[in-house]
Amino acid sequence: MKGVKGMKDSFIDSLARVAGIRIDPKRKFYSATPEEILCGATTDIYFVRTHEILSELGLINTPVMAEVFCRREGVFAGIKEVMDLLEDKDVEVWALPEGSSMQGKEVVLRLKGPYGEFGIFETPILGFLASSSGWATAARLAKEAAGEKPVLCFGARHIHPAVAPVMERAAIVGGCDGASCILAAKLAGREPQGTIPHAMILIIGDTVKAALAYHRLMPPDAPRTVLVDTFKDEAEEALRVAEALGLGLTGVRLDTPGERGGVTPELVKEVRARLDQKGYNHVRIFVSGGLTPERIRVLSEAGADAFGVGSYISGAAPIDMTLDLKEVNGTPLTKRGRIPGETPNERLVKMK
Numbered sequence: 001m002k003g004v005k006g007m008k009d010s011f012i013d014s015l016a017r018v019a020g021i022r023i024d025p026k027r028k029f030y031s032a033t034p035e036e037i038l039c040g041a042t043t044d045i046y047f048v049r050t051h052e053i054l055s056e057l058g059l060i061n062t063p064v065m066a067e068v069f070c071r072r073e074g075v076f077a078g079i080k081e082v083m084d085l086l087e088d089k090d091v092e093v094w095a096l097p098e099g100s101s102m103q104g105k106e107v108v109l110r111l112k113g114p115y116g117e118f119g120i121f122e123t124p125i126l127g128f129l130a131s132s133s134g135w136a137t138a139a140r141l142a143k144e145a146a147g148e149k150p151v152l153c154f155g156a157r158h159i160h161p162a163v164a165p166v167m168e169r170a171a172i173v174g175g176c177d178g179a180s181c182i183l184a185a186k187l188a189g190r191e192p193q194g195t196i197p198h199a200m201i202l203i204i205g206d207t208v209k210a211a212l213a214y215h216r217l218m219p220p221d222a223p224r225t226v227l228v229d230t231f232k233d234e235a236e237e238a239l240r241v242a243e244a245l246g247l248g249l250t251g252v253r254l255d256t257p258g259e260r261g262g263v264t265p266e267l268v269k270e271v272r273a274r275l276d277q278k279g280y281n282h283v284r285i286f287v288s289g290g291l292t293p294e295r296i297r298v299l300s301e302a303g304a305d306a307f308g309v310g311s312y313i314s315g316a317a318p319i320d321m322t323l324d325l326k327e328v329n330g331t332p333l334t335k336r337g338r339i340p341g342e343t344p345n346e347r348l349v350k351m352k
Contacts, residue, residue: 031162065327078132130318138316139174145293155314251284265302
């Protein structure tokens, strides 16, 4: 196993194996590798204790049925990774299709098989679903606020790079039209989208010069959307860039920092009016910077055409998921406070 010594090609099913884990001193990052997730290294220790005790008692292969329910409504995501985790396990799986809306307390996943086949993976199963569903839900709310107008996820810079692709892929599942993170977009079967950073304009020294360089050097299919808040008044820069690129200009991006008041409806209205007055009706206004569904609605009404949403999606709270055993040895049985036996949900689809 890359990054952990002593556990290569092993399944962590005992405390002895946990004790045998050695961290490679040359390990580059703290994030778990796929091999570490698959062997059980990211689970809670009490599931390993449970596995060892049940194995000693000859009960590890007890047939069980487990159900996972969500604590609040949202968008269901993360099931693809759960299925990959259970790919070679003797477990039957029913789940909501990815991207489905889910109601609070709804059963979103059902597992049936020997406990030893999936019990130790309860922690990563719930983690896959909780995080991705939280991000997908935030993305859905942002997209609903934007209506038919495009929403791109710009959240990768706000979270650990190991999970940034998971987050932005979940955002696309939730409804975002694209993502800026390269790996995230590729995982979702898309091409990454984005404009240019302030750094390029600052180094070149002039917004128009930067726009002309981009127009000359980038492929024809790359949208010509240019930041216009780096050096001068946004409306002034928008007109300068429009005059330089003409019909070649796709849009201008407003990302005014909070120190200057941020992107306001009044600013969007002024930029739109000044572009239209000069005949640049084709130039779209792309806005970003601390956007929430509420701000998206207001800026959309003011004339914004597209939105880059970052921290609202990346910072979304996970949707808590809970797994309960509901049957043991074919008999309805569960903890107090839950109803034993299978919970009817016709929306679940047989996955495996």
